[in-house]
Amino acid sequence: MSDRPTAPVPPRLAGWEHRTEMPLLLASLVYLAGYAVHVLVPRPTEPWRDITLVLVGVTWLLFAADYGVRLHLSGQGRRFVRTHWLDTLILLLPPLRPLRVVQLYTRVQLHRERPRLSLHARVMAYAGTSALLLGFSASLAVYQQERGVPDSTIRTFGDALWWACATLTTVGYGDAVPVTLLGRVIAAGLMACGLALLGAVTGSFSSWLVQTFARQEDKRPPESE
Template identity: 60%
Template sequence: MDDDSPLSRWDRRIGLPLGIASLVFLGAYAVHVLLPGLPTAAHVFFLALMYTAWALFAVDYAVRWRLSGEGPGFVRRHWLDTLVLVLPLMRPLRVVRTYESIQHRRGHPRLALHARVAAYSALSIALLGFSGALAVYQAERSAPDANIRTFGDSLWWTCSTLSTVGYGDYVPVTTRGRFIAVGLMACGLGLLGTVTGSFSSWMLQRFSLSEDVPGPPEH
């Protein structure tokens, strides 16, 4: 039976608008960072879009907290929502929750568990990587001793950081850039561990099924 609590009804009502707001935030942030030569009025417009999206996240967080009835425990139990609210880098990940709600139409997921884990992880890595590359590029491009000077450099550095390879050819030199690097490394370890664990579980499941299949009768 579907959960018809006030919190569940709110989640169903606000899920798609928040997903759209996440994409709007990411798009506005990308334009703001990648096109610095735009007129001041254009940058003000894109910043306004970003702050409007953040305001929608804040309203959702406050309503969910109120409807949950959990008090301060809401912050601990819904840590991803807290990170999305506090850290701009994490806001595009709200799209993953929207994707999850779409997968659960009619009360059950449309994809198998392993496929859902792979899809959520791939979407999270793509969104986190792109937003992280934007943030590092914005922090590093004007630093005197920085070697991350182009967005391409930032994308390459982000890919090597998320994959935990860390070639060392590009490194952030600013305090902000290093904080972002720590966050990306932690997220990269978590996401790669999730994908690896899911793939291993799937392989074990397939081998187990193949062993359970009876062979042809002997004559």
Template identity: 65%
Template sequence: MDDDSPSARWEQRTEIPLFLASLVFLALYATRVLADGLPTGWRTLCWVTMVVLWMLFAVDYLMRWHLSGQRFPRFVRTHFLHTVVVILPLLRPLRIVPLYDAIQHRQGEPRLSLHARVIAYASLSTLLLGFAGALAVFQQERGAPGATMRTFGDAVWWAASTLSTVGYGDITPVTTGGRAIAMGMMAGGLALLGAVTGSFSSWLLQIFSRESDKRPPES
């Protein structure tokens, strides 16, 4: 049975608009980081728009807390991802699972199998996390004394090697902020890699099991 609680209705109505707002936030942040020659007026406009969008995320968080009927400490514990994306709005696009649920609630039954959805979620989350992490660490490292990350291309290469848990070590953060971002991306990379590997392995086991069931018994 579908959840018809006020909290569920709020999520279904706001998830898609807020996801689009999070993409706009990410695009504005990328513009501020990468567009060095951007006029001051445009940079200010980007900043003001980002603040307004963050306020929308904060209002959504407060509404979810109000509709949940929980005490605030308990709400924070039981809605950890909501809390993280309010503190770090660059990570808001990672909420693609409830976004997909909101879309399917309008369109009907899911069209992809569970394993395909897990792989798709994890893949898209990896791309979004890698791009956001590359932007954030590049902002921290750019111009720092002794920095080996000199271009955004270096930051993307570093993000890819970090999320894939390869870690070549040719480019490493030297600032405190950059290293803190690196720790978060290492944890995220391990979690996403584990989700994809586990789902793919389970899918293969199901296929092999079906093949085994179809074989005639040996005489």
């Protein structure tokens, strides 16, 4: 899930990305944990909700600073926004920020001479991890918007998780549906991501099956007439 451009990466930018891989990975996990606690902990609970709100704000500042430094070091100007569209979306849309975990892990794998997993296995692993992170983040975001709203069918976090599973898998039972504007926007985005991830997994799995059967056919002895 890397949106790295095909052009050679400037040495200074490559060095910055290498130095900030682990700190940003930890920041992504801290953001997800802080956001989860902020949403799920009861409102009167203090000071945990305030602490988690500060953590979420600090991690966003780290993401913004990293984006600004990479924009400067790339020397691409406005073109950086287009070639690194996923970074831009992650910066602008909070529910997508946990995807930095997958994105940064992918970047770490690029530095390995020989990845531990095959291409097909990596695609399925990244898509599966992205689906889990997206589903959990979208559940938190929708639950935050829908709880306490009149006529809402998503009243508990369990309802939100069920809704996310049905939406990501494009099943759509209709028993849990967002009623707020922002909740429906999140649902539309999750639908699009679900279709993309499902297509990536099924396409990679189908390609793996074709290659496996092709190798088996090559190994079979020729039939005698």
